[in-house]
Amino acid sequence: MLSHKDNELLTRVGAGAPMGDLMRRYWIPAAFSSQIDKPDSPPIRVRLLGENLVLFRDSEGRIGLLSEYCPHRTASLFYGRNEEGGLRCVYHGVKFDVNGACLDVPCVPPGSNVKDKIKAVSYPCIERGDLVWTYMGPPEHKPEFPDLEWAHVPASHRFVTRHVQECNWLQGLEGGFDAAHLSFLHSGLVDMRKGRTDHDRRIVPSAYEVLPLDFGFVVAGGRELPNGNMSWHVDVMLFPFHKIIPSVPLGAHIWAPIDDENTMLYSINFNPERPLNDEEMEREFAWRGIHTKNLPGSDYAEANKSNDYLIDRDLQASGRSYTGVIGLGVQDCAMQESMGPIADRSKEFLFVGDAGIVRIRRLLLQALRDLADGKPLIGMDPRGYRVRSFRCEAPPDRSLEDICRERLSVEPAVAAE
Ligand code: FES
Ligand SMILES: [Fe+2]
Known part of the structure; x- marks a missing residue:
């Protein structure tokens, strides 16, 4: 849980609000x-x-x-x-x-x-x-544009969509780094045998780590493999509202606050080496992944809060979908928006799997203190953004920091446009 005061600090983005001023220091x-x-x-x-x-x-x-x-x-x-x-x-x-x-x-x-x-x-x-x-901040603090890998590749190598989330930006960001929800909210198949829950437990990460770095932080979910190694899923958070996703093709999100209670979620797929092919584009246009199908000429998803995200209760009951809601992006939206326009985090009861979320909040609060104290801000070096999320297998005694040092960095394959 979070105090009401800290919740306000992290969620309000208007001019003069601490988080609003922090966001205004970035593109x-x-x-x-x-x-x-x-x-x-x-x-x-x-x-x-x-x-x-x-x-x-x-x-x-x-x-x-x-x-x-x-x-x-x-x-x-x-x-x-x-x-x-x-x-x-x-x-x-x-x-x-x-x-x-x-x-x-x-x-x-x-x-x-x-x-x-x-x-x-x-x-x-x-x-x-x-x-x-x-850039909406003080002119004297304008940083260089960050070296985002997906923004460097030719247009044919990337697919960008956006839609409005009817909730505060932090609900979106926290959802993006919530390792525990993947096996539930986004699960396609449900074990229908009554009382059977081991199935779900087995696929929940057993380790959560958040590692602060100079561009933001990484959030890692780890699972022990039968051979004793750890399987790591490492997501990159780039300050103040970016995520890089280790999918194939690679993915990214930006939670750009429209105001305190609405967020424009940009979703990106990209391949650093080649154009996205027909098969990949067909998959995206089936709208089952991170991109949502929007109402014609609108930034609002077809499946939205006003129609309960077109939930199909028969599909949900059949066991073929955990939610009965179609599409990863819509599923995320449904849960994040269902918390209300600005989630009241003072009413939460957190579990061990929420440790990453708690850590993220602490890092964001620290960034607000750094801004107030006039200290250097995270992510001001554009080259710091040359990083990629990844999945890997590593020996159990290998620290996440070592793994990240070896795996995170990436040189943009193509010069900026
Ligand atoms: S010119 Fe008079 S209001 Fe704009
Ligand atoms: Fe999700």
């Missing part, structure tokens, strides 16, 4: 590049860390992310005209460039210098890995 995904694919294409709305913003691509292809509210009298710039190097508010015609500088104030008499005094709130943007990313 965060704002949208797909394809949503503003052409110069002067219509602006789109973006909500990030509790702020309403508009994203647009100007006539030269430069990207701007401005506060949605025009600094004149706060009308929405979403309705603006994107033309000739800037976004023009349609209320009184004031125009701004991608940096928020005012280019024109047609509603005042000639000779006025008000143009030089008014400025729109703007955040710098960069395009990487099919996404537009932004």
Whole structure:
């Protein structure tokens, strides 16, 4: 369990909240590049860390992310005209460039210098890995863009989707590193013999370790094998909201907070060496893995909270699915959202298998203290992100730290785009 105070500290992401300020020290995904694919294409709305913003691509292809509210009298710039190097508010015609500088104030008499005094709130943007990313923190602390392996590979080597999770970001992140749920929530087959539970127990990890590293931490679940070795499943957490998944093809998630009670979950599959093939793409388009099928033109999954994730009770009763809910991503969403918009962690009763979750919370609280104390933050070196999750077998006396030192690092195969 967690005190109410610590729960608030970890979950609130608005400007001025400790976690909100910490998140603002890192690059965060704002949208797909394809949503503003052409110069002067219509602006789109973006909500990030509790702020309403508009994203647009100007006539030269430069990207701007401005506060949605025009600094004149706060009308929405979403309705603006994107033309000739800037976004023009349609209320009184004031125009701004991608940096928020005012280019024109047609509603005042000639000779006025008000143009030089008014400025729109703007955040710098960069395009990487099919996404537009932004940095919303103090300009003097802007880090280099992290060397995420999946963002380095050519577009054909990766598949990126996103959907809204109707809950706080931490429920998503904790779910992503919850080693104990895999054999239950995502299990396809259930032993239907009454009273039989050994089956499930056998596949629960017997060791959990969380190892802090300079990019974030790794969470490892270990099982003893009949030959005496340990089988390790090592998941990488990159600060402040990334996960790398040791699947085939490799995977990744980003839990980008929309606000305190909503999160945009980005899901990625990628192959560092070759394009994803037809078979792999067909599998993804069956929507049974980490990607969810969304409602047409929407960031909301077809199976969502409002329809109980299309749970099929007959399927659940048949034993062919533990949940009766189809798709790993939807199953995760169902459980994480079912805890409420912001889980009340003061009401928890934790088990030994939750040790990793407890450790993660402590590390996040430590990061908040480091920020408050002006200490160096985790994950500021872009090269620290050149790591990959993995599974391996190792002798029982080999420490997780040694294993990670040998296995984690990866050089990006392809130069940044
Ligand atoms: S409110 Fe935007 S120009 Fe007046
Ligand atoms: Fe899961």
